[in-house]
């Protein structure tokens with residue numbers, strides 16, 4: 001199994017956490033987003049979406065971090081990242097999708113680049129855009145955490161789920177862009193707990209071989 005990854009990619013970070021939690025051996029293949037390696041023909045031949053991560057297994061390559069994580073969950077169910085009951089599974093997916101579909105895509109590299117050129121926004125405007133969508137998304141998640149967290153250390157219930165796997169990388173990005181996190185004490189406490197777990201620490205951007 002190979003993971004096409006970039007150390008600072010939060011979508012790849014989600015998959016790295018899932019691999020570490022499940023103890024699945026996987027060879028990382030670095031795709032450097034800075035010079036645009038993900039837009040080069042050799043990578044587009046593997047993943048026409050031109051985004052990281054992508055997973056290669058059994059001769060097939062596919063992208064989309066949540067599809068990859070659900071695949072890992074199916075082929076390697078232990079430890080589970082989704083709870084047993086249908087309702088709880090839907091609630092965990094709802095939290096994960098709030099991050100992966102409603103926060104992350106608005107602040108992706110290609111979106112920020114498009115704001116700069118051709119739309120002509122300066123760095124201050126791009127930063128304001130970034131922070132606005134983090135604040136909007138985290139406001140909802142903080143409220144969700146109040147209803148869903150069972151122990152103040154996990155976004156849902158009292159064990160690690162797919163929701164946590166998505167939250168920690170998004171928090172990493174929010175810190176990197178100096179977002180105001182004061183209004184989100186529950187999310188900060190959850191991430192502080194999770195980031196102390198060895199699997200999360202091994203998956204962190206700074207621990208990756210391509211981190212520079």
Ligand SMILES: N[C@@H](CCC(=O)N[C@@H](CS)C(=O)NCC(=O)O)C(=O)O
Pocket residue numbers: 008009010011012033038050051052053063064065066100108109110111
């Ligand atoms: N929905 C996709 C998003 C993947 C994605 O946007 N990856 C980012 C890095 S976190 C990327 O490759 N960005 C390149 C770009 O925006 O040009 C997933 O969950 O895998």
